[in-house]
Amino acid sequence: MTRTPPIDPVVASMVKRLPEHLQELWLERAAIRQYDGGQSRDLADAMALLDVVRIHPQEALTCWL
Incomplete structure (x- = not known):
């Protein structure tokens, strides 16, 4: 499935x-x-x-610095 x-x-x-x-x-x-x-789509995305930050906090947060 492709998602926008x-x-x-x-x-x-x-x-x-x-x-x-x-x-x-x-x-x-x-x-x-x-x-x-x-x-809802907006809530699910956010x-x-x-979830990603909770599962991989260091890696996720590092990419936004």
Whole structure:
């Protein structure tokens, strides 16, 4: 399944700066939250980004500095 970039410009900018493997993790988490969890697209995107930070804090935060 292909998913378009996040709607929110701040989330989109942050996801774009993640390494490719963390972007893939974000994509998976966002899809699960939206389709299986019933969250709105915006909420799923933002919460998935927080999931990535929670799972890989050092790597995620380093790419935004």
